[in-house]
Amino acid sequence: MGDDDRRAAVDDAAPLLDGVSSRAAPERRSIPVGRALSVVTCGIVAVVVVVLVTLVPGRRGSPPHCLVVVSLDGFRYDYLKHLPPDSALQRLAAEGVHVNRLRPVFPSKTFPNHYTLVTGVFPETHGIVGNHFFDPTDSTWFTMGSTESKWWGAEPIWVTAELQRRQANVFFWPGSSAVIKGVSPTVTFPYNESVTFEERIDRAREWVGQGVQRPPLIMVYLSEPDASGHEYGPDSEQTISAIHRADSMISRLIDGLDRTNVDLLIVSDHGMVNIGDSPDKIIDLDKFLHVPIPNRLRVAACTPELQIYPDADLIPEIVQNLSAAVKQYPNIKVYRKEEIPRRFQYRDNARIAPFVVVADVGYKIVGKSFGCPDDGLRGGHGFDNDDPRMGGILIGVGPSFEERKQVPILNNTEVYETMCRILEIVPAPNNGTRSGIDSLLKHT
Numbered sequence: 001m002g003d004d005d006r007r008a009a010v011d012d013a014a015p016l017l018d019g020v021s022s023r024a025a026p027e028r029r030s031i032p033v034g035r036a037l038s039v040v041t042c043g044i045v046a047v048v049v050v051v052l053v054t055l056v057p058g059r060r061g062s063p064p065h066c067l068v069v070v071s072l073d074g075f076r077y078d079y080l081k082h083l084p085p086d087s088a089l090q091r092l093a094a095e096g097v098h099v100n101r102l103r104p105v106f107p108s109k110t111f112p113n114h115y116t117l118v119t120g121v122f123p124e125t126h127g128i129v130g131n132h133f134f135d136p137t138d139s140t141w142f143t144m145g146s147t148e149s150k151w152w153g154a155e156p157i158w159v160t161a162e163l164q165r166r167q168a169n170v171f172f173w174p175g176s177s178a179v180i181k182g183v184s185p186t187v188t189f190p191y192n193e194s195v196t197f198e199e200r201i202d203r204a205r206e207w208v209g210q211g212v213q214r215p216p217l218i219m220v221y222l223s224e225p226d227a228s229g230h231e232y233g234p235d236s237e238q239t240i241s242a243i244h245r246a247d248s249m250i251s252r253l254i255d256g257l258d259r260t261n262v263d264l265l266i267v268s269d270h271g272m273v274n275i276g277d278s279p280d281k282i283i284d285l286d287k288f289l290h291v292p293i294p295n296r297l298r299v300a301a302c303t304p305e306l307q308i309y310p311d312a313d314l315i316p317e318i319v320q321n322l323s324a325a326v327k328q329y330p331n332i333k334v335y336r337k338e339e340i341p342r343r344f345q346y347r348d349n350a351r352i353a354p355f356v357v358v359a360d361v362g363y364k365i366v367g368k369s370f371g372c373p374d375d376g377l378r379g380g381h382g383f384d385n386d387d388p389r390m391g392g393i394l395i396g397v398g399p400s401f402e403e404r405k406q407v408p409i410l411n412n413t414e415v416y417e418t419m420c421r422i423l424e425i426v427p428a429p430n431n432g433t434r435s436g437i438d439s440l441l442k443h444t
Contacts, residue, residue, distance in 0.1 A: 065423060066207075066214050067265075068218040069219035069419070070201075071114065072266075073110065073224060073225070074230075074381070075226075080393070082240045083243065083244065083247055088250040092250070093395045096395060098406055098407070099409070100408050101388060101393075101409045102410055103386070104385045104391070105412065107129075108384075110226070110270070114174040115128045117415045120427070120430030120432045121154045121429075123346065124345055125153065127154075130301045130305070131143075132301050134353070135351050149179050157217065158173075159183045160425055166425060167186045167217065168215065169188075170187070171203060172192075172200070172221035173221050197249050198252065204220050222246065225272075230378070230379045230380065233277070263399060263400045265395070265396045266395040267415055269412070270390055270391075272380070273379065274379060275303065276374070277378065282374065284366050285329075285366070285367045290370075296311045296314060301382075304365055306370075308322075308354065308355040332359050335358070337352055337353065337355070358384065394410060401440060410436055413431040421437060421441060
């Protein structure tokens with residue numbers, strides 16, 4: 001079903017509320033929150049809090065459905081062990097459906113996974129193949145501050161919602177500042193890290209409390225515990241403190257909130273491991289990738305996954321150099337694009353480099369000549385997405401979700417269509433599965 005068909009389906013449908021006519025698609029209201037900054041951290045634990053308020057039968061003027069998505073950057077699948085039983089996240093995990101490990105897509109980095117969460121497709125399809133990459137079709141670079149429409153393929157949940165006359169208010173989710181398919185969220189904010197977590201959560205609470213004016217879709221992004229995990233490592237006191245702070249933000253969201261007919265869905269985008277914590281875990285590729293002529297060899301991203309884009313005449317030299325690198329550093333894998341394992345779903349896009357280097361979990365790739373000096377960070381992600389330590393969490397609570405249920409593992413490609421099902425909108429094509437979605441939601 002195309003965009004026009006889905007619009008027509010909405011036009012022919014009954015009003016969303018008894019006695020309230022369906023409104024026209026709202027105009028974008030981009031509200032500045034301060035100076036725009038690019039996203040600084042390289043990972044995001046996305047805790048998606050989905051609040052769905054269903055209509056109360058027989059009552060006119062009841063609040064419309066509302067889906068609130070809160071991303072907690074870098075919340076690893078087992079971080080709940082650091083929280084007491086009476087913490088907000090522990091209570092919610094016990095009450096509803098808890099996915100013990102939400103498997104990210106490869107590479108297990110922030111932007112690819114945040115965009116997969118909201119589109120349900122792999123990076124080779126949606127085009128966000130890393131946090132930083134090169135597009136050889138027009139010789140341009142993507143950074144975490146890129147908002148040009150051309151970068152953002154597929155269809156994120158806020159576009160799906162707006163196309164079907166469901167207002168979306170989005171606070172800092174990657175991609176939400178871009179115009180995609182000619183559509184933006186009704187309310188969106190340019191990223192500004194100085195806006196406190198409390199301000200973001202309080203704004204979400206305000207939106208939820210707007211009664212019949214409540215937007216059906218609300219999304220909020222928070223950058224912890226990812227930032228602390230990078231700086232100090234996943235097992236540090238500072239990261240454990242950040243885990244508690246993230247939990248306090250969920251508590252701040254739900255405390256005092258009438259949870260009657262409210263669904264909450266909490267997810268994260270990836271995990272975190274200690275990296276480069278001994279000299280033998282530092283992989284210095286400087287001498288293997290040093291080319292003195294600018295723009296003949298482009299290297300995107302840094303540890304633990306490098307994208308290498310050489311000019312055609314340099315390929316034999318690069319093959320020779322990378323072969324030598326593997327002999328010196330057996331804890332890296334070098335793939336030609338066509339040899340990347342199929343399980344990664346990471347071949348079929350021009351933005352994926354001709355050569356991809358991936359370090360084993362816990363190892364750190366450095367190289368001053370290609371812009372990756374040893375930055376001293378103690379934690380990282382981006383490794384093989386099958387490694388459990390790259391996994392995130394998913395918790396769903398409320399009338400739409402299964403109760404007191406444990407799901408061992410789930411792919412994060414299932415989240416988009418799950419949200420569509422909750423919002424009762426027609427999804428765009430995606431890689432979700434019936435069995436995955438049914439493992440989370442009650443059968444109606």
